[in-house]
Amino acid sequence: MTAAAPEPKANMGKPVPRYDAVAKVTGRATYGSDMPLDNPAYAFLVTSAIAKGRINSFDLEDAKRVRGVIDIVTHENAPKLKESKLFSNGGYAGTTIQPLKSADIAHDGEIIAVVIAESYEAAREAANRVKVNYSAVTPSASFDSQGTTKAAAKGQNAQFKEDPKVGDFAKAFDEAEVQLTASYETPTQHHNPMELFSTSCAWMGDTLVIYEPSQYVYGLKNGVAEQLGIDADKVRVVNPYVGGGFGSRGSMTPRTAIIAGIAKRLNRPIKLVPTRDQGFTIATYRAETRHEIKLGASRDGKLVALRHEGAEVSSRADPYCVGGTKTTTRLYACPNVDSLVSIVRADRNTPGFMRSPPEVPYLFALESAMDELAVKLNMDPVELRRINDTTNEPIGGKPYTSRSLMACFDEAAKAFGWAQRSAAPKSMSDGDWLIGYGCAATCYPTQMAPAAARVRLQRDGRTRVEIAGHEIGTGAYTILAQTAAERLGVPLEKVAVFIGDSDLPPGPVAGGSNSTASTCSAVMMVCDQVRQRLFKALMPNESLADKAKETVGMGQTPSTEAARSDRPLDLEKAFDALGAGVVEEYGEWKPEGAPLDSFKAMHSGHARLVGGAAMKDKIAYAFGAEFVEVRVNRFTHEIRAPRLVGAFAAGRIMNPRTARSQLMGGLIWGMSSALLEATEIDERTARYVNDNFADYLVPVNADVPGVEVILLSEQDDHINPAGAKGLGELANVGTNAAICNAIYHATGQRIRKLPVRLENIEV
Amino acid sequence: MRPFSYQRATDPDMAVQALSAAAAASKPLTQASAQPLAGGTTLIDLMKLDVMRPTAIIDINPLAQGWSAIEPGSENLRLGALAKMSDVAEHGEILRNYPVIVNSLKLAASAQLRNMATLGGNVMQRTRCSYFRDVSYENCNKRNPGSGCAAMDGVNRMHAVLGISDQCIATYPGDFAQALIALDATVEVTGRSGTRSMPFAELHKAPGNSPEIETTLQPGELISAFLIPGRWPRSVYLKARDRQSYEFALSSAAVALDVQDGTIRDARVALGGVATVPWRAREAEAQLKGQKFDDGLAQRAADAAFADARGRQHNGFKIALGKRVVMRALQQAVMMEI
Ligand SMILES: Cc1cc2nc3c(=O)[nH]c(=O)nc-3n(C[C@H](O)[C@H](O)[C@H](O)COP(=O)(O)OP(=O)(O)OC[C@H]3O[C@@H](n4cnc5c(N)ncnc54)[C@H](O)[C@@H]3O)c2cc1C
């Protein structure tokens, strides 16, 4: 075992290498724009240089003269498309701003023309030569701009149903022995997945194939069909690999139906590869947020009052919000809680999911405030969390299905060397560098969604698993193969997994970290169906369902005597008895508490996530604790984070290797979010300025020399058959606060606005 | 990017001919229809962004045989313009006698870029001003003379506080040039009438009223070499930046000292990340020369270096930061064991 492949503890699978590792490191993995097309034309987008106003006219003379140009599509001649509603409103779209519909412009970088040419180069050159005459109107860029409107999220966003409250906050806060009020801010951020927002569309007669990095092939298929006004069965979305998603590919963007429509008209496949900077405006992003936290506590550290007010920016058109108060009001024991989320509308593109959408900004605020409170109480911040740890969430009193928060704190603290910390700020240093230690809790809701799978087992043990899941870099292929191999008792090498194709049985959106729990539960169920068929053939008179259940799982010891005598299932005999060479089963799985329309919604590409705080009589979250060492240079004020240590518990760990990678990536992402990442907006023009990889900073290797991930053993039988909690979005939540808390310890300076840059330090 | 012709220059004359033929008196050299290509790490980027639109590329890499030598002599160091950044940064003699050069190169860009990029191309690299590099912004005097400056009241955290004008506040982004200007380097230029030399300090032009004119090179002229007089073992390049590697300077200082018996006999200070051109801080040097070093002196030198600095909305911090960087670089240079 190595650091990359941690020794499995109890309730962990094997750290097998990635199914797709060789394909990826040898460049053989095929991404959307790698898919071969027959005689494609190439598209290049022209995007608006103003954020609000109208297009008066285009001058296309120069552009049309470029050799190889086939067509230039603008609002004047664009294919007519039907509208799609916002995903949160029962639609598929991540934005209802539909480009190329009229001369109006609603945000910076809106698609205003699509150049189609015989080559990418010609399309790009012609796009450069398109001249646009605008009438610009002064836009509202963000929170402090004139002309924005602010209103409560409740009532305008169908998915934000309630501002959680309990008890009498005002009174309890007034009477609290210790009070804290503090305001926090997080910036605009963009996902910047490595793979660009490409789309290829090819029609064969009246059937459309779309190659596009998507985190939801069923959503995209149905959404595009709706916009084109065709039957969803006529659309197929294929993407065996997705070069990073982080939420940016969860809901449909307008580009896909536009390209599909143009390809239809042209009667030729079209390939679009937008630029990095276009990705900032043709997809979604994490909007900037503001928070006010009020904490009231007794002298001994018990929370008596908590209020979290959050405000988020969205577009004029859409009431998107993340509303993380559902988590922050429930994290700690506290009898009096109040909260409010508002949305501020500005002239921006519609924001959307970005890795741990609600938890990142909202926990940054709460976990910073908890650290401030610990300072006020003169208490170790770990102990403050311990005092307020709880088995039941305070709003509805529901029990956590499992909660290893303090175990994570203790393990991580030990590995980090928290005991060596001298508590006073500015008390640790090394040469030019002030040293600070900080920590924070992290958590993420455990979510599940309906999923279907097809499993085929051959006589020789070869197995084929089909499910329209998504490989967004997390290891989906690997753990699905492991799950089937284990459940059917066949060698891992014999399992072939097919995902990323909407012709496969419907899987859920790869969002909200529900994929592992949902797809593995579905595959387990269908593997059991296969085993039941075989048992039935062998022992037609027994009560087989039970036996199959008891005997499944090669790694598990059969629980009953009867089951034990059945093992191992003799495949040869079973197939002989069955008189067939292949057993194939299809099944649809849905999580406990799934809404009635779940399966219907699953087929029509509507995500129906359940779990987290929304369950009826329980609440399910994964937890972790993160410790960081920050160094602040006395002279340059440069801030570095040489050590990030996190301990996490997330139910069954399907594969410690891929889990560690997710969590390590999360810690690095969190550090990046705290110290580097921010999309700068030009206040006068509401335009993104640093929309490229040179100016939008993410960490390089030298920034993250020490990242340690500790996986805790945790068993949770109340969540889903796989026993797994999502962990892809767990690790990047706490890091923001942990870093700011460490900066406070290093410098004595409390910074409440992200990202923290050297100019914010005054030592 | 727009179509262009590509030509390999097999001898300097050919390159000079092709480039001078393409230069038009009415246009700044950066907008001439033919441009020399060295490593391409600046030029190709800017062509992809449609900022530079040459119709002819003159590849000068075939001249490497004559133009890439690294020649440490007893009197001076001669560096060919086509020497790669990485080769110079790893050269034993330079490591010993010119730490400021080594670190200005090593702390720049990434290993991959340093393997491609040449010294000549490096000093000629163009500003990273986001508004300059995005042609959808009309107002950029440097790219589009007379159109205004979007950065002046826009997002200008990375912009300059020294050498600015009402027309342009774009930072000169390079690191190596600070070492050259500090060490009184000479630049050797090859043009139509042969080779001429001038102080490196005269190569770049502050924006003034014509930010589109960035250097004093004449049509057809190419940089062929740099000459650095003397040896500077007591020299430092200190660079403050947002991340640990692969990032331009928010503020940097190239410092070279000649200290004897505790007295500073000669001092060189140049500033990066804060000025519109490679910036020699002669006022700081004047404070230092002939003095015994202490922290108070370092502070006075740093104050002098930034006496004329002017910040805008987001870059004002660079003045205080720049001073601290200068002070620390001076302290580090003094503390060096030689
Ligand atoms: C992501 C990124 C990060 C970077 N970070 C840094 C950094 O931290 N610090 C830093 O200093 N630099 C940095 N750079 C810039 C890099 O160092 C320069 O791009 C490189 O040095 C240019 O050299 P080149 O040979 O590739 O030049 P080219 O791109 O070939 O040429 C640059 C310009 O100079 C002209 N030219 C080339 N050679 C000559 C010559 N001999 N005579 C006259 N004109 C000539 C070209 O026509 C062109 O206009 C970075 C670049 C990138 C892309």
Ligand code: SF4
């Ligand atoms: S600072 Fe200079 S380069 Fe930048 S926008 Fe202004 S004029 Fe253009």
